Amino acid sequence: xxxxxFDTLRAQHPEQGMLIAKFEDAVLGILRRxxxxxxxxxxxxxxxxxxxxxxxxxxxxLIKAEIIEPRVAWVCPIRHGTALEVRELKDLPLLLEECAxxxxxxxxxxxxxxxxxxxxxxxxxxxxSEP
Amino acid sequence: VKLRTYNTxxxxxGVRPQSNFALLSIHGVRSxxxxxxxxxxxxxxxxxxxxxxxxxxARLLPIVRPQxxxxxxxxxxxxxxxxxxxxxxxxIAVAHSFGTLILARSLQLNPEVILPRxxxxxxxxxxxxxxxxxxxxxxxxxxxxxxCPDDPAVRFAHLLRCKWTGRAGCFGFSSTGIVENRVYDWLxxxxxxxxxxxxxVWIPFLLRGVIPPQTTAxxxxx
Numbered sequence: 521x522x523x524x525x526f527d528t529l530r531a532q533h534p535e536q537g538m539l540i541a542k543f544e545d546a547v548l549g550i551l552r553r554x555x556x557x558x559x560x561x562x563x564x565x566x567x568x569x570x571x572x573x574x575x576x577x578x579x580x581x582l583i584k585a586e587i588i589e590p591r592v593a594w595v596c597p598i599r600h601g602t603a604l605e606v607r608e609l610k611d612l613p614l615l616l617e618e619c620a621x622x623x624x625x626x627x628x629x630x631x632x633x634x635x636x637x638x639x640x641x642x643x644x645x646x647x648x649s650e651p
Numbered sequence: 652v653k654l655r656t657y658n659t660x661x662x663x664x665g666v667r668p669q670s671n672f673a674l675l676s677i678h679g680v681r682s683x684x685x686x687x688x689x690x691x692x693x694x695x696x697x698x699x700x701x702x703x704x705x706x707x708x709a710r711l712l713p714i715v716r717p718q719x720x721x722x723x724x725x726x727x728x729x730x731x732x733x734x735x736x737x738x739x740x741x742x743i744a745v746a747h748s749f750g751t752l753i754l755a756r757s758l759q760l761n762p763e764v765i766l767p768r769x770x771x772x773x774x775x776x777x778x779x780x781x782x783x784x785x786x787x788x789x790x791x792x793x794x795x796x797x798x799c800p801d802d803p804a805v806r807f808a809h810l811l812r813c814k815w816t817g818r819a820g821c822f823g824f825s826s827t828g829i830v831e832n833r834v835y836d837w838l839x840x841x842x843x844x845x846x847x848x849x850x851x852v853w854i855p856f857l858l859r860g861v862i863p864p865q866t867t868a869x870x871x872x873x
Contacts, residue, residue, distance in 0.1 A: 628671075635657040
């Protein structure tokens with residue numbers, strides 16, 4: 521069953537109808553299993569068998585449609601895991617003292633920033649209120 | 652996705668890019684700052700919200716009355732700074748030629764204005780400009796002053812009737828501590844605002860406070 525949020529997206533981009541349908545199935549499948557899951561672009565590209573660039577662009581369209589929202593991660597340059605997570609880039613400090621992963625201090629470097637995607641409360645509500 | 656990829660796609664789709672810094676830039680006289688337009692895209696990719704200030708195309712007034720002209724334009728700088736500061740962004744600045752006087756006067760006249768990192772090039776400020784006082788007020792933490800001994804526009808700036816003007820764009824600031832003077836023979840008066848230099852030197856400095864190796868004329872030829 522299709523959600524209203526994705527129907528709007530399909531109406532705006534009829535040429536991408538097939539990709540959006542596969543994408544919707546994949547996203548809803550992930551979130552039904554785990555509503556707090558992060559929507560990983562590489563995983564979505566794999567399960568929808570679509571080019572990564574198309575998936576990334578579609579994720580941005582979903583942000584515009586307020587179906588998902590971005591989160592910002594400061595990735596430890598030594599251990600390569602998420603050392604700090606914030607809602608917006610402006611919430612990151614310029615200095616990360618005593619990194620939780622490696623214990624060292626890191627100066628802010630945009631190369632260490634990754635943006636990931638989570639569902640909005642509205643999308644989760646739509647999923648849980650499905651008949 | 653990496654920040655640069657996100658901001659590139661955000662631009663394509665019409666989503667607000669992610670920024671944590673806002674950069675104010677101030678151009679010089681007889682110009683509205685072409686260099687400001689050239690660097691806009693690189694800054695956005697780096698997660699810097701860019702606010703190039705335009706104080707108009709001025710010919711004579713800045714030369715006849717430098718201080719009062721600069722002081723009259725400080726309101727623009729302060730208003731822009733306040734907007735970005737209120738939005739929770741770290742505000743930084745780049746200024747060129749007469750714009751360096753506008754920027755310096757904005758800081759002197761408004762102690763609430765904090766610009767932790769500043770890049771100046773083709774500066775007409777005095778070599779003895781009191782950056783130490785502004786640092787003591789915690790308004791500036793690091794300043795990169797890009798100079799060229801043969802800068803033709805700066806060479807006679809010490810003759811202007813203003814106690815704050817001089818040839819820092821040729822010979823650097825004498826103040827130590829927060830100031831890093833860099834000397835380039837290829838720089839001329841306006842060439843620092845080219846894309847290669849912006850990406851290799853200014854953006855790393857503005858974002859991380861580190862000053863990368865100097866670029867050479869050869870870098871700009873490639």
